[in-house]
Amino acid sequence: MKYDLILAGGEVLDPAAGFRGVMDIGIAGGKIVAVGPSLPTAEARRTIAVKSRLVTPGLVDIHAHIFVNAHDMAGDTDRFCRASGVTTLCDAGSTGSATFAGLRQVIDREVRTRTRAFVNLSAIGIVGTSRGGELSHFPYADPEGCARTISENPDLAIGVKLRYGPGLVWEYSPEPVKLARKAADMAGGAPMMMHITDSPIPLPELLAHMKPGDIVTHCYHGRAHGIMGQEKQLVLKEVVEAQRHGIIFDCAHGRSHFSFPLIEKALDQGFLPDTISTDLTFTSATNGPVFDLPTTMSKLLHFGMSLDDVVARSTAAPAKILGYEGTVGTLKPGANADIAVFELRDGNFPLRDSDGNTITARRRLIAQLTIKDGRVWYKRPPE
Numbered sequence: 001m002k003y004d005l006i007l008a009g010g011e012v013l014d015p016a017a018g019f020r021g022v023m024d025i026g027i028a029g030g031k032i033v034a035v036g037p038s039l040p041t042a043e044a045r046r047t048i049a050v051k052s053r054l055v056t057p058g059l060v061d062i063h064a065h066i067f068v069n070a071h072d073m074a075g076d077t078d079r080f081c082r083a084s085g086v087t088t089l090c091d092a093g094s095t096g097s098a099t100f101a102g103l104r105q106v107i108d109r110e111v112r113t114r115t116r117a118f119v120n121l122s123a124i125g126i127v128g129t130s131r132g133g134e135l136s137h138f139p140y141a142d143p144e145g146c147a148r149t150i151s152e153n154p155d156l157a158i159g160v161k162l163r164y165g166p167g168l169v170w171e172y173s174p175e176p177v178k179l180a181r182k183a184a185d186m187a188g189g190a191p192m193m194m195h196i197t198d199s200p201i202p203l204p205e206l207l208a209h210m211k212p213g214d215i216v217t218h219c220y221h222g223r224a225h226g227i228m229g230q231e232k233q234l235v236l237k238e239v240v241e242a243q244r245h246g247i248i249f250d251c252a253h254g255r256s257h258f259s260f261p262l263i264e265k266a267l268d269q270g271f272l273p274d275t276i277s278t279d280l281t282f283t284s285a286t287n288g289p290v291f292d293l294p295t296t297m298s299k300l301l302h303f304g305m306s307l308d309d310v311v312a313r314s315t316a317a318p319a320k321i322l323g324y325e326g327t328v329g330t331l332k333p334g335a336n337a338d339i340a341v342f343e344l345r346d347g348n349f350p351l352r353d354s355d356g357n358t359i360t361a362r363r364r365l366i367a368q369l370t371i372k373d374g375r376v377w378y379k380r381p382p383e
């Protein structure tokens with residue numbers, strides 16, 4: 001048999017690879033080996049008909065949390081991911097130099113989802129406490145340890161995470177960003193991911209310390225000093241300029257970082273997120289408003305982003321940042337056979353942002369089938 005599996009007759013969409021239209025996907029040895037019309041099903045051990053379903057690369061969530069404390073999915077990571085078409089994710093700085101070994105243990109023992117991680121500038125990482133954030137105590141800032149952790153874990157660690165916000169950093173100045181910059185540079189030019197929600201100082205003062213390839217996460221928060229400054233009307237020219245120069249703007253929904261009024265204005269002004277992510281934790285996956293990555297994608301579709309843009313920014317774009325270009329987040333032959341199959345369902349779907357605003361979306365992406373490394377990893381039960 002030439003193929004282990006053929007996904008037959010789906011509406012294939014992988015904008016970055018240029019695949020669009022009704023096609024079959026042939027899989028063998030855990031890899032995609034053919035994409036085209038009418039593959040010979042007689043040469044496949046198994047054929048799954050996915051007619052009128054949307055077939056995309058397995059989704060890549062560049063900002064989620066999988067460690068074990070108040071901000072985690074831990075042992076539930078696979079359950080949440082496979083039921084939403086996510087085959088790859090990145091832990092966004094749940095751990096730092098002193099706790100990273102614990103994250104590795106969780107991943108090695110409990111997580112099959114393909115995983116990468118940012119290392120927090122704080123040695124202790126994100127701890128679930130109301131007693132102050134991970135960098136409210138200056139000595140926890142550990143640029144040397146952060147850089148060393150990245151260098152010593154090349155299979156997992158990809159860059160530096162900094163949460164810049166009230167109660168999170170020891171000083172409301174660019175000093176914490178400068179230390180994150182130092183750690184990223186010491187780690188051989190690794191990217192820095194910076195959380196900017198409710199920043200006590202204007203975003204341009206932080207952007208001044210970022211380089212192309214660095215990531216601004218929570219770019220659609222509606223609180224202080226976001227991409228539209230305090231006026232919240234127009235995307236700041238420094239922000240537009242930064243994106244043009246290659247700084248990545250990631251939306252990372254989360255419980256407090258996704259504002260419908262701001263998104264509507266930003267998209268109207270042509271400011272799209274470079275990557276679409278969830279900031280998913282156990283709580284936001286279970287109680288909302290995030291639920292999962294297809295729901296975040298559906299919200300952006302509602303505000304006028306095209307399906308092509310939404311899919312590319314949830315697959316190929318984050319995969320490239322995570323170092324998986326050509327092997328993950330793509331349906332090109334030779335890539336790992338990580339594939340998501342969705343129903344783009346019509347109806348009336350009330351969806352919430354992080355600030356209590358509600359929309360009624362007319363379309364919603366619902367994951368139906370998830371293939372990971374060539375094997376069926378999830379199939380939605382009949383409703």
Ligand SMILES: [Zn+2]
Nearest residue numbers: 063065092279
């Ligand atoms: Zn986060």
